[in-house]
Amino acid sequence: MSKHLERDLDNLQKGLLQLAASVEEAIHKAIRALQERDVALAEEVIDGDNDIDEEENHVEEECLKILALHQPVAVDLRRIAAAMKINTDLERMADQAEDIAERALHLAQLPPIPIPEKLQAMTDLTTTMVRQSLDCFVNLDVRQARRVCRLDDQVDLYNRDIIEELVHMMQGSPEMVEPGLSLFSATRHLERIADHATNIAEDVVYLVEGEIIRHRPAAVEVDD
Numbered sequence: 001m002s003k004h005l006e007r008d009l010d011n012l013q014k015g016l017l018q019l020a021a022s023v024e025e026a027i028h029k030a031i032r033a034l035q036e037r038d039v040a041l042a043e044e045v046i047d048g049d050n051d052i053d054e055e056e057n058h059v060e061e062e063c064l065k066i067l068a069l070h071q072p073v074a075v076d077l078r079r080i081a082a083a084m085k086i087n088t089d090l091e092r093m094a095d096q097a098e099d100i101a102e103r104a105l106h107l108a109q110l111p112p113i114p115i116p117e118k119l120q121a122m123t124d125l126t127t128t129m130v131r132q133s134l135d136c137f138v139n140l141d142v143r144q145a146r147r148v149c150r151l152d153d154q155v156d157l158y159n160r161d162i163i164e165e166l167v168h169m170m171q172g173s174p175e176m177v178e179p180g181l182s183l184f185s186a187t188r189h190l191e192r193i194a195d196h197a198t199n200i201a202e203d204v205v206y207l208v209e210g211e212i213i214r215h216r217p218a219a220v221e222v223d224d
Helices: 003-036 039-070 074-107 118-139 142-172 174-209 217-221
Strands: none
Touching: 003 039, 003 074, 003 118, 003 174, 039 074, 074 118, 074 174, 118 142, 118 174, 142 174
């Protein structure tokens, strides 16, 4: 690898990590706004989405520049392809955080609704998946990538339990129907963020091994 290509790949990695940090912060703020009925914080998340979009554009431009200037092959080419896909997944996570913030704004105008306790655990696990999926990419760690994929099942369980609690709440109290549906939507957006983190982990397995494991549950059970 030439020194120029190595430098550009390092810069690309830094850009992705910066984007990931911005996305993770947006997720945390959106959930806090939801839990605390904090209108100002929700608006901060929504207003910040443009900055995240700019970061995404910068990473994509870096990828295209590397392709044009260095014409990478083999693992370097797969790394650029993975970076472009990861960049897209991160931007979509930010969109989901913005959607959660919009639900928070709506909920702030409605009668208070008890927030299911498992929502915080679901948030913590989801953001852990986001962080670890990027660590996998940086370290080319296939074993950790497969573990991240397996964590998605636990997020799905949290999502199911929260939905059941909300349905029970709405059945017992008609005035909870509208806020319950809004909270249901926010939980669904959080679950989609975990799906995007899983996509990143799956891309790392492809980057390192050349194996596509998407839609193959048995493949994530193997720790090489």
